Amino acid sequence: MTTILYDDRESAVDARADGAHLWLEAEALERATGWKLEPQGLCRGDACVQTRADWRDDAGRVDLAAFAAHLGQPMIADADTVAFGASVNARRDDLLSTQAPDFTLPDLDGTLHSLSDYRGKKVFLYSWGSY
Amino acid sequence: MWQVIYEELRDQGLEIIAVAFDTAGRAAVEPKIRATDIAERPAMLAGLMGWDDALWARQAPPTYPCLIDETHLVAELYGMNNVPQAVWIDEQGRIVRPAESAGTIDMVRHLNRETLELPDAAVAEGAQARNAYIEALRNWVHHGADSPYVLPAAEVKRRLRGPGESEVLAATHVKLGRHFYAKGALAQAKKHFDQAVTLCPESWNYRRQSMMLDPENVGQLNAGPDFWAAVDALGDTPYYPPADLAPVR
Numbered sequence: 327m328t329t330i331l332y333d334d335r336e337s338a339v340d341a342r343a344d345g346a347h348l349w350l351e352a353e354a355l356e357r358a359t360g361w362k363l364e365p366q367g368l369c370r371g372d373a374c375v376q377t378r379a380d381w382r383d384d385a386g387r388v389d390l391a392a393f394a395a396h397l398g399q400p401m402i403a404d405a406d407t408v409a410f411g412a413s414v415n416a417r418r419d420d421l422l423s424t425q426a427p428d429f430t431l432p433d434l435d436g437t438l439h440s441l442s443d444y445r446g447k448k449v450f451l452y453s454w455g456s457y
Numbered sequence: 458m459w460q461v462i463y464e465e466l467r468d469q470g471l472e473i474i475a476v477a478f479d480t481a482g483r484a485a486v487e488p489k490i491r492a493t494d495i496a497e498r499p500a501m502l503a504g505l506m507g508w509d510d511a512l513w514a515r516q517a518p519p520t521y522p523c524l525i526d527e528t529h530l531v532a533e534l535y536g537m538n539n540v541p542q543a544v545w546i547d548e549q550g551r552i553v554r555p556a557e558s559a560g561t562i563d564m565v566r567h568l569n570r571e572t573l574e575l576p577d578a579a580v581a582e583g584a585q586a587r588n589a590y591i592e593a594l595r596n597w598v599h600h601g602a603d604s605p606y607v608l609p610a611a612e613v614k615r616r617l618r619g620p621g622e623s624e625v626l627a628a629t630h631v632k633l634g635r636h637f638y639a640k641g642a643l644a645q646a647k648k649h650f651d652q653a654v655t656l657c658p659e660s661w662n663y664r665r666q667s668m669m670l671d672p673e674n675v676g677q678l679n680a681g682p683d684f685w686a687a688v689d690a691l692g693d694t695p696y697y698p699p700a701d702l703a704p705v706r
Contacts, residue, residue, distance in 0.1 A: 331632050400622075400629045404645065407636060411629030412533070418619045420534070424610050426546040427534040431476065431524040434487055439474070439522045445550050447472040448598060452459065452543035452559045453531060455478045455662065456485040457669040 330358040330390075331409040334430075341390070341408070348391040348401075348408065355388050359410075368393060426451075458508055460517045462591060466598045470548070473521040478529045478540060478662050480635050480646075480670065486525050490518065506541070506561055507587030528635045532662050533628040536618045539661040539697065545597060545607075553597070553607040555617045557700040560590030565696045570685060586699055593702050605704035612705045627656040627663065638670060646670060661696070 328341040328348075337358040342349040352363040361368045367376040368388070375396070381389045394401050398413030420427045426449075430440040441449070463473045479485040508516075531537065535544050535556045543559035546552055567579035575583075597604040608616070634649035650667035657663055668683055688696055 329636075331636060336636070400626045402626075402629050402633055404633055404637075404649070407633060409629050409633045409636070411625045411632065414620060414622055414625050417533070417625060421536070421617045421619050422614060424552050424613045424617075426544070426550050426552050429531055429534060431526050431530070433522055433524055434483060434490065439524055441474070441546070442550070444472045444474070446548050448470050448548060448601075449546040450459070450471060450473045450543060450594065451476065451531075451535075451546060452473070453476050453478055453537050453540045453662075455540045455665065456481075456489050457479075457665045 327406065329407040331407065332359045333410075335359070342387070343403070346391055347389045349383055349387040350390050351387055355390060359390070361393070363388060458506065458512070458516055459521070460519045461512055461515045462594065463519070463521050464517075466595065467521075469598050471594075471598050473519075475519060475521065475523045476526050476531045477523065478526050478532055478537075478666065480527050480529075480631075480638050480650075480666055482525050482527050486523070490523050507564070507583035507585075509584040509588070527639075528632050529628070529662055529666070532660075533620070533624065536620065537662065538657075538659050540665075545594075547602070547607075551610075552613050552617075555608075555613050557616075558697045560587045560700065561697045562586045562699045563695040563697050565688060589702060590700055593700075606702060608705055623656045627653040627660070630656070631663065631666075634667075643670065 327338045328343070330337045330339055330341070335358060337354075339350055339354040339358050341354070350358065355368075356362045359370075361370045361375075363377070364374070367374045369375075375393070377388075378392070378396075381392045383389070391401055394410050398415055400411040400413075402409050402411075426441060428440055428442045430438050432438055441451070459473050459475070463471070467473075477486045477489075526532075537544075537556045539558075541559040541561060542556045543554075544552060544556050545554035562583055564575065564579060564583050567575055569575070593604075593606040597606050601607075630649040630653040634646045634653065636646075637643075637649065638646035647667060647670055650663060650670060653663045654660070654667055664687060665684065
């Protein structure tokens with residue numbers, strides 16, 4: 327079993343690592359990343375990416391490593407865990423728009439709050455650490 | 458500490474969101490926020506952060522959202538490399554002041570490392586910077602888009618450091634580090650945090666977090682020899698560059 331960390335998801339999937347490749351069944355890929363294999367390509371929300379032939383193997387699995395690399399997402403593997411990060415372009419696009427990037431985090435009681443919940447207010451967002 | 462300001466300004470449309478970059482999560486964060494500990498917080502912290510006696514005496518537990526960010530996600534999203542830093546976001550969700558020191562100056566340099574005391578002159582200077590920052594915040598709440606402290610979009614972009622490959626890679630290591638920490642695999646967690654620090658040496662959040670990963674250190678103030686060595690290595694570069702409050706046309 328491989329643990330995939332993608333966005334804020336953590337999923338246990340059957341994945342076959344083979345050199346630089348990471349092969350997942352389409353169902354597992356969707357569960358782990360939210361990207362769904364459609365006739366027109368890999369789709370998520372209103373984005374679709376045309377699937378390249380070398381991203382599929384004979385058994386119909388998808389190479390998540392190749393797909394992530396195409397999106398510019400860093401991939402780091404350690405033991406049975408593989409983590410994916412945001413691409414530089416995605417982060418830069420956020421910042422260039424000067425729109426405050428949304429996020430969802432828990433408070434002390436576990437209640438989730440998103441920045442977008444506070445649209446319509448002036449927000450003073452500050453960071454701190456116990457250290 | 459911002460509760461005092463919140464009570465003053467919330468009816469005028471200000472929301473405060475506190476985000477704690479703490480991989481140890483609730484265990485690290487809760488004792489610093491809940492009521493019982495407030496009175497016991499060291500006075501040294503007041504001086505370090507520039508809170509004058511009048512404000513410090515009125516401190517109260519926060520009623521605004523205090524969020525826990527174990528993977529330092531908000532640091533990555535907003536380009537924050539140290540704490541405490543703050544971002545101002547308007548009613549339309551636009552950044553009007555990107556990440557900067559939230560009213561602190563480079564007080565860490567003046568700290569006596571044995572006694573953790575600050576000279577009076579430094580304390581006065583810190584209070585002045587803190588009050589100037591609070592005044593700016595008040596001005597924004599009162600005057601909105603007309604406030605001279607609201608930065609034009611071009612200036613916001615100029616001040617924003619777009620991340621590079623090192624930053625996104627470091628953030629991925631932190632994601633892994635937090636995962637292993639949560640599983641109790643401390644050595645593996647530390648390995649990834651150390652990688653993040655190597656990739657982003659200017660990130661004090663990653664550096665200080667990695668030093669505090671041992672469960673016995675959770676929630677402690679990081680004032681050990683490793684921390685001071687890292688501060689000294691800065692040379693003349695400030696640890697907390699003060700907020701540049703000059704209006705920009």
